[in-house]
Structure formats: structure tokens, C-alpha cells
Amino acid sequence: MRRLLATTTVMASIATLAACGGGGADGGSGGQVQLSLVAYSTPQAAYEKIIKAFQATPEGKNVTFTKSFGASGDQSRAVEAGLKADIVAFSLEPDMTRLVKKGLVAEDWSAGENKGMITDSVVVIATRKGNPKNLKTWDDLTKPGVEVITPNPFTSGGARWNVMAGYGAKSNKGADKQAGVDYLNALFANVPVQDDSARKSLQTFSSGKGDAILAYENEAIFAQQNNQPLDYTVPDSTILIENPVAVTKNSAHPNEAKAFLKFLYTTDAQKIFADNGYRPVVKGVQGVSFPAPPALFTIADLGGWPKVTTEFFDPKGSVMADVERKLGVSIEK
Template sequence: MRKILSYLLLGALLVVGLVGCGQQTAAGGGDVKLTLVAYSTPKEAYDEIIPAFQKTEAGKGVTFSTSYGASGAQSRAVASGLQADVVAFSLAPDIDRLVKAGIVSQDWHKDQYKGMVTDSVVVLAVRPGNPKHIKGWDDLIKPGIEVVTPNPFTSGGARWNIMAAYGSQIKAGKSEQEAEQYLKQLFDHVQVQDNSGRESLQTFLNGKDDVAITYENEAINAKQKGEKLDYVVPDQTILIENPVAVTKTTKHPDKAKAFVDFLRSEEAQKIFGQKGYRPVVKSVLSQFDYPTPSGLFTIDDLGGWDTVTQKFFDPEKGVVAEIEKAKGVSVESK
């Protein structure tokens, strides 16, 4: 009961935050208002995509409210009552939570894109010129190297980061036990765990530590803004797949679906591509020069999210939960 009340409080606080600072409304008094609840990193892309949609026939008269934050926290807030017409999160389990809550349809991923709207890969952000000579994952556990990555119990990006690190060891021929031991060594070098991927990268940009494990799109976005950093795409890294879905609770299902359909249009996918995301529409992806790491793998190669979540992120007995507890880090979802 205490946990349920805390979730309800979180939802209420996020609603207040939505009204106070996370709101984006189009000019003009449209009859339809959609609320997009999303994870933090694609804000700049949606800031351009929403006005583009409003210029289409389907988007005429549609206004938007937007809320951005750590993926897991956003998902839990919607599950606890935060209104949403469209949800766009960092990873599939945050959508699946809403399926279990009866807010998103079970068949949300039954389309040609498997429910995804963008892709990315996990990269290693470094200081300009790469003074620590970071080339891959093994360099992160060398003496003196300090690493930034978000808290995996609030951030979807953190879970991608951890599975990229773990999977890199499997790809290199290590056993599961050796890969788990690598995670323990890696977390000995992690000094700061922020709530979201965006906050984590900002901590790095503020001068903290030597390396930030982050999304490729976040590194590209930072460089586009003139921030001083470089990044390394490891040979072994994971394909990040970002989902989107219309909620069953929306009062405007046709318009919400039209918006999600627009997100897969060439126009919107180009905007995503320009912001550092890898388009899921292959004809648009081919227009960009994103590198293909030689050892690229997917979450399915590691057993899929159901298996991974139970093995690594179960707060009672998960591999990562045990590592965090040993470090004195809370594994309570926020």
C-alpha cells in the first residue's frame, strides 16, 4: 500500500510539473489536445516534429502538452494516473508496464516497426581529443578511469548501457560469469548515477569524470550544441530500440494514431536522423552515414527484455541490484 501511495504521489507531482514547466501548446485554439509523455533525450526532436505534424492535414487543430523525464519514472507515473495519449519511452519494458496496467494495448508492437520509432547505439563519450585513449569497454576498468552512467532503477538508458557492457564481454568470447564480473569491476569506476540519461551526460559535460556511457544520439546532440566532447563507438555495442505507443485511455485515438504514424513518415524520420537518432525507416536511414559496429548485437541476443529484467534488474536478487546494494546505492524505483 505504501508503494502504491508513493506512485500516486509521483503521478500527481508529475502532473504539476507538466502544467508548470513541461507544457508545449501550439498556437491557435484547436479542438483536440494530445499529451505526449516521453523519456528525456528526444525532446529536441519532438520540438521540431510536433509543429511539422500540425502543418499536415491530420494535424490541423491539434495542440500538444508534453512531459519529459527519466523513462522508468515516466512509465510509472502514467501507470499511476498521469494522463497520456501517446507514450514514447527508452525501452520496451516501460511500455509493457502500461500493458499490464491496462493502459496500452497488448498488440502495441504488432506492426512492421515492432513498435519502435528510433534506434541508436551505446557509445562512450570522452573528453576532447580523448586524452585517456579510450577505445573500448576494457579501457573503462583501467586504474584511475572514472565513469558516469545513470541509475538503472530510474533510467532506461542506464539499462541499455549496462547490457551493452555485459554483452560486449559475451561478444568477446567471455562466459556469463566473466561478463558479470566485468560489471562489478565497471561499477567500481562509476562515481555518479543520475536519474536519467540526459542528467548523466550533463554531469559529464559539467566536468565530472573521464567517460560517460551514453546514447549515440545524446553525444551527437551535445556536439551539435557546441559542447566539448568526443565519443567512441565500441566495436561491440548494443542496438538501442526506442518504442512508442498510443494509449487505450486517449479520448482522441484517431489523432493519436495519426501522430504516431507521422513519426514514421520520411519527414519526421529525417528530423530524428538529424538529431542523432538512427531512423527505423530503412529508406531514410540510408540517407545518413551512421557507422555499423562490427560486433553490433541486440537485446534479443541476450535473451530478450523479460529474461534480462529478471536476471539483472530484479530489485531483490538481480545481478545489478546486488552490485548496487554492495555500493550502498538504492534499488528502489523512483
């Protein structure tokens, strides 16, 4: 059934892109070029504004866009399966690596100053307004009677960041693996529902389900900006989220796609990301300040994504496969 739904999602995305097309160079409309952006769900509002800002520049004045947003893993697999994309933006590096292995993204995509990362964030604990159950630490989330919302880590990149944040914090950055694994079992026993993307999990929480939600810091800020009644805490020990972006090798308009990619690293675009809750990856963005967790760690501290993906997220046998099977949760992609 999940394979059928995945195929349906890809075809629906292709149909959606075709429907919102028009104005492309192939259509003979005044020399306009149409680029396709395929991205994970959470930065949609930021990209909408950034695209408008890019179109106001000389490089972007004749460029139009089609856009597809969804769960990071699903988006990556859709492009792998044939969904047209000129620029791809994902939640985490393995979703980009999949396209490198497929020959759709250049092997040197991460060779630049920022290693191919376009935004940063951290995992936070968000709660109902006023935090009625006083949930501020990782241990608080495993207390009896506490419901925690987080997506399914076998579809959502955001969920994988959540998993590694909790694991890294409770295992002392992997020094005590068993403590980290025990924590994940206790945490997910308190998760009543696992949506397929971070944005859908936020919608579930906003509808009244759960006492806390593990989320990107930017998602919590986005919710507050949209008048959703929640508070959030940045744990003392949490993980630095790094989000990759790249131009595809088979882009029909590589010059324009590269121009847009370059624009994403300007202070103007980074300010828009910051206004939407993301931590900038370039210096010189004015009026931006984020709290610095005292025990911030990175995925590299836990062994890097290739090691982590095999050890924690292999559906054939891994830490999270075992956790989810005990709970009867699907691990099919």
C-alpha cells in the same frame, strides 16, 4: 524517501501538464484537440520539432500538445499511477510492457512492421574533447583512476542499455556469463555518481565530472551539436538500442493520437530524428549515414527483455542489485 519523491514527481508532472494546457477540445477553443505526449528525456528536442512538422499537416493543424519528459522508468510508472497520456514513448520495451499489463496500452502495440519501435541507436563511449586518457574500449573503462558516468539502472532505461551493452560485449553475448558479471562489477566500481536519467548524466559529465560517459549515440551527437567539448567512440561490440512508442487505450482523442503515431514513421519525421542523432527505423531517409559496428548485437541475443529484466534488474535479487548493494547505491524505484 524515494517513494515520497516518486509521488511528488508524478503530481508535479500532472501540475505541469495542466499548467501548459489550454486550447483543448474540452475547453471549447475552435475545435482544437489536445494530445498529451509522455516520453523519456533524450528525444525532447526531436519531438519538439516533429510536433511542429505534424501541426503543419492537414491531420495535425488543429492539434495541440502537452509534453512531459523524464527518466523512462519514472515516466512509465507515472502513467501507470494516473498521469494522463495519449502517446507514450520510452527508452526500452519493459516500460511499455508495464502499461500493457496495466491495461493502458493494447497488447498488439508491437504488431506493426517496425514492432512498435520508433528509433534506433547504439551505446557509445564518450570522452572529453581529444580523449586525453585514450578511452576507446570496454576494458579501458575499468582501468584504475578512470571515472565513468552512467545513470542508475533502477530508474533509467538508458542505464539498462549501458549495462547490457557492457555485459554483452564482455560475455560474448552471454556465452560467458561470469566474465560479463565480473566486468559489470569492475565497471560500476569506477562510477562515482548515478543520476536518475540519461540526460541528467550528460549534464553531470558536461559540468566536469568523469573521464568518460556511457551514452546513447544520439546523446553524444546532441552534445556535439550543442557545442559541448566531447568526442565519442562506437565500440566494435555494442548493443542496438530500440525505442518503443504507442498510443494509449484510454486516449480521449484516439484518431488524432494515431495520426501522430503514423506521422512519426514518415520520412519527414524520421529525418528529424536522424538530425538529432537517432538511427531511422524506416528506409528512404535521405542524407543519413551511421557507422556499422562489426559486432553489433541485440537484446534478443541476450535472451530478450523479460529474461534480462528478471536476471539483471529485479531489485529483490539480480545481477545489478548485487552490484549496487556492494557499492551502497540505492536500488529502490
